[in-house]
Amino acid sequence: MRFLATASKGLEEVVAGELRALGLSVLDVAPGLVAFKGRMEDGWRACLWLRAGRRVLLPLGSFEAPDADALYEGAKALPWDEFLAADRTFAVEAAVRDSAFNHSGYVALRVKDAIADALRERRGARPDVDRRDPDVRIVVHIARTRADVSLDCSGGPLHKRGYRIKPVAAALNETLAAGILLLGGYDGTVPMADPFCGSGTLCIEAALMATRTAPGLLRAEPFGFERWPAFEPQAWRAIFKEAEGALRDAPAPILGSDVDGSAVAAASANAERAGMDRWIRLKRRDARDFSAPAGPAGLIAANPPYGDHAGAGEDLAGLYSAFGDALKRRCPGWRALLLTGDGTLAKAIGLRPKRKIPLFNGPMPVKLLEFEMYEGTRRGSGGGAGEAVERDARPE
Ligand SMILES: C[S@@+](CC[C@H](N)C(=O)[O-])C[C@H]1O[C@@H](n2cnc3c(N)ncnc32)[C@H](O)[C@@H]1O
Structure with missing residues (x-):
């Protein structure tokens, strides 16, 4: 077929x-x-x-x-x-x-x-x-x-995983969040962080990947095919059981943070509904203060506010610039995937992207920017974190 x-x-x-x-x-x-x-x-x-x-x-x-x-x-x-x-x-x-x-x-x-x-x-x-x-x-x-x-066959869109019980403004579609992580080659074996986590979509999708949870295992509504005349419940049960057998513990930490306490609460409720709360550490924090946790380097994936999104009206260029500094100074060895619909804000990050991938956030054309913060030689006096990635982070 x-x-x-x-x-x-x-x-x-x-x-x-x-x-x-x-x-x-x-x-x-x-x-x-x-x-x-x-x-x-x-x-x-x-x-x-x-x-x-x-x-x-x-x-x-x-x-x-x-x-x-x-x-x-x-x-x-x-x-x-x-x-x-x-x-x-x-x-x-x-x-x-x-x-x-x-x-x-x-x-x-x-x-x-x-x-x-x-x-x-x-x-x-x-x-x-x-x-x-x-x-x-x-x-x-x-x-x-x-x-x-x-x-x-799916009976409505597959993004309806069933875990989004607390939405926030400008939340990412679940399938786009998963797509971003897959585009970035995320496989769950390295740490992942979203410093603008909102309702937690990227963290939850990362946890589903890291634990090899088939997203359909969470779904509350039946799939379309389950209501077709040719449906065979026994064959379906075998496929479902096989997916349950594939589950594993998340091999690396998943961290979500947001400046807005109500977003963190929403992410926490959603992660719990998804059964992923044991793998995701959430906290309230300004992304300007983000620093990568000690241990192996990993992947940052986020869609910071832009355009009509939450946070509009603030000094978004200042936020992007300060977050860019946090990436350069405090995330050596990490990669970052940032989804943004605003080229000017993207430039304010002050790092040259390794890749720019055109995507759509709903009807809105956006770009996924990939940055690599290489561990560079420390230069200057004192070897402070500020110089740590100067050489390879290739400021714009
Ligand atoms: C576009 S939304 C992210 C949506 C999220 N990916 C989701 O699926 O729900 C942007 C988020 O950035 C947060 N934000 C705005 N300014 C921030 C800052 N300075 N530090 C951390 N988070 C911030 C907002 O509270 C909002 O939740």
Whole structure:
């Protein structure tokens, strides 16, 4: 079977890597999409394990739909009886790009009518629509005149891990947080710190990786495929048990801090809900005072405030500059991944990034900047921490 894993732009190769690590063969990597091959159970495993993937879709059909009639007829001809019994509920979501259809809502409505009519004609009864909690979610993508119709194997977005019980403003999407860590090569074996931790998303995703916890193990809602007619609970239990068997203790510390005490409280509640609180040390601290803990060097991953985010109105350039100093002076040997949507603020850090990776934070184009704070020769008198990384940190 051919599946599609959807991904935020810039994270497609990360998702492809995740699928390969699951032993699945990747067929194609396109903007926002990774096609892979496997048996039905492999689609279930992908739903359970993918960290950076947004959804797993099972394509049902692709056809030309230059107008509403063609869309209706094309959708009606698909094998709905295999996936939708009359006593099940369904919902249709649509997205359109460069197409004669201006309204995704209209596309969803035509496809919904086509499905209902097809099943009424073939079976004499039609399933009901339930937009909030359907048994079967159908996803329609129209690009120019081509319509792709899929079943949503994941049953809604995979970022809904179930641990975000206390949100904070400008919290990162869980799949983006995981993608950032995977882009940075984090594997849980080195210390990780987020000095702007907010609700703790990066720390919790790091802890899930470090403990080899499949994110789907936490999920409160059933996956989409669990409500399909072809679902085999026994096979699913075996896949779930296998994931439970993979758990390990986190090999290295994970540290989160934030200047805002209520953010630290939120991170603490979320980490506890995720079952990761024993691996994450949280505290209230200004990032300007950040210093790497003693011991082996590790990875800093953070999205400091920028633009409309929390903290706007403050002297953000001053904050970035002071945090850059903390990196240079007090984090020798560490790497830092900073997500920011503001190039001017990024420059205020005062370090030249080793990599700049374009990503999207929701609809907002952002950059992930990677910095390496090499342990340099100490220069000048006294060998104070301020000089520790002068040589290789390559100030801008
Ligand atoms: C964009 S949010 C981070 C969101 C976080 N990644 C999450 O997923 O919830 C930025 C965070 O930086 C914190 N912050 C602002 N100024 C700070 C400072 N000087 N030191 C530490 N944290 C600060 C804010 O309280 C806010 O929680």
